[in-house]
Amino acid sequence: MSDKVLVGVLPGDPRPHVLKWAALHARGRQRTIELVSIIGGAVGAVGEQSLVVEAEEHARTALEAQRDALVAEGFSVTVHVGHGNPVSGLIEASKDAAMLVIGSDFRGEGHGPVRGPHGIRIVSGAHCPVVVVREPDERERRGVVVGVDGSEISEKAIAFAAAEADRLGEPLIGVTTWAPMEVPRSPGLYPSEYLHSLAALADEASAISLAGLAQTYPDLVVERRVEQGYPGEAIVDAAWHAHLTVVGSHGRGVIARFLLGSVSEELLMRLPSSAAIVR
Known part of the structure; x- marks a missing residue:
């Protein structure tokens, strides 16, 4: 069994509280960390490929910056950027993880459900324990x-x-x-x-x-x-x-x-x- 903590990172939304939770857990258990971003939304339209490549480059740059900050604190960290369905991608990646850590899909107060379905879908299909980190409160x-x-x-x-x-x-x-x-x-x-x-x-x-x-x-x-x-x-x-x-x-x-x-x-x-x- 892998001893890796997999962290799902939304492109453009690093959610420091999620990374902090995963890092503290990894330190306590002496586990490695893998930061994963999945670029979704591609439908095969003309001219789309260049946008996908650009999005992947931005995501990789962001993950590498987060990786470098964690490495400076003594963690062993790898990064992975994929493209496709984010839910399916994280479920597949969880096959080789001791734990998957994700943020909540909080939609805010208003019409409809306060939380979206993605967290439930990921947890339902994951192959390892999943931690959903709630947004900070007082x-x-x-x-x-x-x-x-x-x-x-x-x-x-x-x-x-x-x-x-x-x-x-x-x-x-x-x-x-x-x-x-x-x-x-x-x-x-x-x-x-x-x-x-x-x-x-x-x-x-x-x-x-x-x-x-x-x-x-x-x-x-x-x-x-x-x-x-x-x-x-x-x-x-x-x-x-x-x-x-x-x-x-x-x-x-x-x-x-x-x-x-x-x-x-x-x-x-x-x-x-x-x-x-x-x-």
């Missing part, structure tokens, strides 16, 4: 939030989140939810022993999933939150005050790789914090 943030449900993909998310929390010197906040079976009855009519059992099972799953972290990270502070409700809502609520939120992707196999689960998709659409989607 919110006071604390901790790394991770979704915990006892599944295999959740265990991978916990491992990723614990390593990041330890690197940042922040607490790890594990969020587990439970909800009663949906049946045609009033919420107040569920048997109390049934609700207590659901809560106890969720608490047990949370405790078991997070129990072994102290051996690997003896200084890591772990907080467990077990709540009644739906995972997407609980994780997004916790994420508004977190430095990073980590969840697992959804699906297995070639086709399922392109289907995100409801939790990860909701997290990316709202992006209350920077988010990591782990496979």
Whole structure:
């Protein structure tokens, strides 16, 4: 497996906060960095080739300047400029990466969705964990939030989140939810022993999933939150005050790789914090 951190850089929009996140991660894990820009928009029109070449040259010049600045700080950095569909290009490049780091496609407040679909499409198809770095804000943030449900993909998310929390010197906040079976009855009519059992099972799953972290990270502070409700809502609520939120992707196999689960998709659409989607 590659030990490279791949950073998707929009031509003409370097987004320093994205480069900074990737650089700090790479330094903490002693990983190399590759800066990638994909020139899109070509349709084969007459006279287009010279524009593509010019755009590639500008992109390469910008990437090389960013590379030189990172190299001066002690990083090992390569650059790559391609052309084609940016989403497909980054997905293909992710085959040879330990992690892909991209910025959010924030559209601003106004008509339509606040965030575009490109981030979700890239995350859906990527072959490695993807970190989507949120634009900076003035919110006071604390901790790394991770979704915990006892599944295999959740265990991978916990491992990723614990390593990041330890690197940042922040607490790890594990969020587990439970909800009663949906049946045609009033919420107040569920048997109390049934609700207590659901809560106890969720608490047990949370405790078991997070129990072994102290051996690997003896200084890591772990907080467990077990709540009644739906995972997407609980994780997004916790994420508004977190430095990073980590969840697992959804699906297995070639086709399922392109289907995100409801939790990860909701997290990316709202992006209350920077988010990591782990496979």
